[in-house]
Amino acid sequence: MGLMGEIVSFLRGRRAPHPEPPLDAAPADGRVEIVPVCGIRGEPNRKDDRFRRFLGIEPGEGPIRKKSRTRGFPLLLGRVALGSLFLDQHGKDWSDGEIAEAMGSLIRAGEWIEREAMRHGAAVNLDVLDTYFVAEDPVRERDVAIAILPEGDHEGLFDADAEVRLVAAASRAAGAMGFRDVADLAERVKSRLACDTLVWLIHPRSAGRSFVVPEADTGMRGVSLAICYAREDDFPGRLSGPPFSDPATFAHELLHLFGASDKYGVPLATFPRGTVTDRDVMRLEFERLSRLRIDPGTAREIGWRPVE
Numbered sequence: 001m002g003l004m005g006e007i008v009s010f011l012r013g014r015r016a017p018h019p020e021p022p023l024d025a026a027p028a029d030g031r032v033e034i035v036p037v038c039g040i041r042g043e044p045n046r047k048d049d050r051f052r053r054f055l056g057i058e059p060g061e062g063p064i065r066k067k068s069r070t071r072g073f074p075l076l077l078g079r080v081a082l083g084s085l086f087l088d089q090h091g092k093d094w095s096d097g098e099i100a101e102a103m104g105s106l107i108r109a110g111e112w113i114e115r116e117a118m119r120h121g122a123a124v125n126l127d128v129l130d131t132y133f134v135a136e137d138p139v140r141e142r143d144v145a146i147a148i149l150p151e152g153d154h155e156g157l158f159d160a161d162a163e164v165r166l167v168a169a170a171s172r173a174a175g176a177m178g179f180r181d182v183a184d185l186a187e188r189v190k191s192r193l194a195c196d197t198l199v200w201l202i203h204p205r206s207a208g209r210s211f212v213v214p215e216a217d218t219g220m221r222g223v224s225l226a227i228c229y230a231r232e233d234d235f236p237g238r239l240s241g242p243p244f245s246d247p248a249t250f251a252h253e254l255l256h257l258f259g260a261s262d263k264y265g266v267p268l269a270t271f272p273r274g275t276v277t278d279r280d281v282m283r284l285e286f287e288r289l290s291r292l293r294i295d296p297g298t299a300r301e302i303g304w305r306p307v308e
């Protein structure tokens, strides 16, 4: 997972020179709050009524802040809200049960990040929006072009245009729900929340290799996307079988959005002593979150430790 993310974050994602942590940030408490988005009409999820599917937005959000944003990764500090946009694909819709499972996995990923934050003494609190968004994304099979690119010490197959295609799909989906585009969706939702940062998980109902498109690469203010496929697969395509929403993938991709870089494919000795172990979540040597952790090297990248 996340090789695209690696390339993206390595080549283009650079942190702003002096990102400021929020002043009033509370310590992590290990809990993920499910927060309401005000002024939204929604339909309760039939499997988990803590969540509702977006139906429409009422006018009257707070003023849209036009302050210029730093181009780079935000710090994983303060109150961070996680939004979800589900894309129905290949004529198959996300069911309420599948969405409830994905939201449950997202909460587990958030709780794991908060527990790691407690270990590091980092002041971050994660919220999951009570409202999720669903729209159809008509994928034409011939749109998927495969490129061969170097991957560690060999070559790998990459869905060459995934980044452009998924950002466009997210925008079309936002349009279908009555927003101007995905930037409008992100802005209007954020204006109804009390959070420092809002990032989005895009869940295409297909198989593929998850990756991220940070704000600097979407080219849209406030649009920071983690594309998490319904099932991880090196080769993009239709889903055979049910979705599998993996909390470890969610955590890994979310950390990319805050500046964490991949640490697999190279020997551990490459890293300064004591900064990265085989347990680091960006190293991907274990599949279960319970075996993974955020080591000092990754903690530094996301703003949890001072940069030496």
Ligand SMILES: [Zn+2]
Pocket (backbone or CB within 6 Å): 001, 002, 003, 005, 006, 252, 256, 261, 262
């Ligand atoms: Zn990655």
